[in-house]
Amino acid sequence: MKRVKIHCPVCNTSGKIQVDESLLENNQKGITAVNIEESIICSHSFVTYIDKNYNVRDSFVSDFKIDLPDIKIQKERRLNEFKHLDKMNLDSLLSEISAVELASILNGVFSKQNVL
Structure with a gap:
């Protein structure tokens, strides 16, 4: 900087x-x-x-101003809703998800779409 x-x-x-x-x-x-x-x-x-x-x-000085929503606060709020998921056992979670569902979730993550 x-x-x-x-x-x-x-x-x-x-x-x-x-x-x-x-x-x-x-x-x-x-x-x-x-x-x-x-x-x-x-x-x-x-x-x-x-x-x-x-x-x-x-x-x-610009002729106009664009106010953007505070996305960070919204993401933090949404993150706090799922904070308890950090303590889940990954093996037990994966045993509940089929291969097709897992592929769909990974596809959503890698294509930058909302998964939740």
């Missing part, structure tokens, strides 16, 4: 963010857009463009 100094395009407040080096180095276009959320630098949300040399090329 490398620290990059950026400025808010609205209030000109400056601050440093940590940027994953592989994110910039593996970008084929040479410039990476980084979304700066509110409260990271100041009270504004904006996008900043950083090149492979860790120089800020430009920053701007």
